[in-house]
Amino acid sequence: MTEVVSENSEVTVLLVDDNPQNLKVLYETLKDKGYRLLIANEGQKALDLAHRHQPEVILLDIMMPDMDGYEVCKRLKAEPSTTDCAVVFLSALDDLQAKVKGFSLGGADYISKPFQSLEVIARVKTHARVIRLERELQARNRELQGDQARILNSISEGIYGLDENGVIEFANPAAAQIMGCPVDELIGRNFFETHFATCQEGQNGLPGHTTCSQGVAENRRNIRMLRMDGSGFPAQYRSTPKLDQGELHGAVVVFDDITAELQSEAALEEARALVQEQRDQLAHASRLTTMGEMAAGFAHEVNQPLTAITNYARVSKRMMAKEEPDLGLLGETLDKIEAQSHRASEIIRRIRRFMKKPATGKEVISVPTLLEDTRQFAEVDMRNNDGGIELSVPDNLPEVTADPIQVQQVALNLIRNALEATRSADVSIPVQVSAELLGSSCVRVQVRDHGIGLSDDAEDKLFLPFYTTKDEGMGIGLATCRSLIQAQGGDIGFERPEGGGACFYFTLPVAGSSGAPCAPEQSSGIEEG
């Protein structure tokens, strides 16, 4: 047996014939055609060479002693490493039976003896090309499959391929890791029975079931799945139907253990709750401070009706002491007493409501009512010679969703600041409080004064905690205001109005509007202006 290597041989051709003369002819025909040529003169040698070199094309004589061409072909096809090579039978036999048998054993073609050299060259060339392409294709396929496998293996989420009954056909290593079981033990198990405690009660409604049975994609979070040892874990999963030309072949389920995620979410939620609680507490403390500052005003405010009540009571007593008391007049006076005690209790009610510890939470509120209430509140704090507070609100203003006490706190804070600025400037132009609809989902409340105004420097730092322009201020007011308004989904800001003074505004979402309709970018106006 000889091995002859042609130059630039990429394609290997094995020539098998027991007749040396025939081998010589074939060799002569094919040499210098760019093939690597191998030669064998009996079946067993041909198999060994084929196994070692995996030739693309084998020219195989049928009639050979010991092992004939048919047997060689059969064995070549049975061996994975040689199954793809093109076997071209050579025989003097020119009958149909022989050809059919050759093809049925996996032969690719047939060349009759005596050989026509052009025919041999053409057929070898054709089959060599076909096999070459096939092998490249297979190599590419293997590459792709390798990539896919690597992707599936490296993905941290578990992936199952299920058939339409929920039997696991495929599992990636992550699935095995999550479930605590090797991949090959997972395969063949029923997904529903293995991973869900409630499976005995029926598979309907179990995750992925409608995908397997009806081809409906699912996506759920915080589902309880069981590991192989029976322990449970919270999972998130997506299942998508496996479809082949419109036909349902089960589902692909991608799942993940979200224990850690849920824990960090819970921690985040807890932190958020804490922030909210602290904001509420700060807001409450700030309300108490405000009330403290306004105490003298409230005392005066409550003393007015009390004084009137005392006076009316005395008058009534005197009327009754008369010989013929004027009962009509007495009744009128008693009515007045009643009205005044209502007035006093109303003031106290307002104070108590404002001081209430936890804010009441968001509700649908009427801005005009809230502002009027706040105006009366703020007037308590007005000093002599103050110009007062002017309120202008359109009748058709929609209601907003917000915490009424916290919004009142903000409005009161802004109005009191405005009164103070007005007072400091020694002017008596009223503080103007107005409200308007901004777009369709946002109400803007504005407090404008003609007071001393703000320096450019102050403007930037206004809403920062502990920044204050007041001698006795803590710098908490506006920072708290901003935090409160942002908690309502609104925005708060300052504008430098023409004609001096200051203008503060805040926005609140209209009741029923969705999203964050009053987010800062809507009303910043810096880019536009």
Next chain:
Amino acid sequence: MTDIQQTVYVVEDDEAVRDSLELLLKSDGKPVQTFENATSFLKEYSDKMAGCIVLDIRMPGMDGMELQKKLNDKHSILPIIFVTGHGDVPMAVDAMKEGAVDFIQKPYREEALLEKIEAALAQDLEQRKTLDEKQEIIRRVKSLTPREHEIMDRMIAGQANKVIAIELEISQRTVEIHRSRVMHKMGTHSLAHLVRMVLSVKDLIDAR
């Protein structure tokens, strides 16, 4: 001296307090006039007003303190009782320094208020009597001729008739005649009384 009709002037911005106080004082038999703010009182004010003012110290617009100053500028002698709230004591002290008669804190007892009003009215009456007397003196002083006035000034300064006669280059007899006219017009027989009378109105005369 004429009989004086005293009125309690209530200046109070709170309608209920104003109304109840008016009823209260009326039931006590006192003439009352109410004003809802300092400006409207100031508009009505005249020096013919007698009685006292019950004045809320804390009012929008012109407050009680400011009204007091304006009235002082007008030489009002109406006694003022300031009505103050809980936290207004420092203001009340200032008001007292400016000559207020008294102050009372809301809510007050009727007795306390009426007592203070009575005291204020009495003070007003007293002041007014004094003022009437002074005005009588001024009226008499004004009835003097310039020569008589000059002679009176010298009498008060303690100059003897002889000195006056020499300095004014008139006879001593003429001085005596003027002197008896001055005493007659001023309604007194005693030089000491004359001196007292003229000194009591000195500031009023100087003020003119």
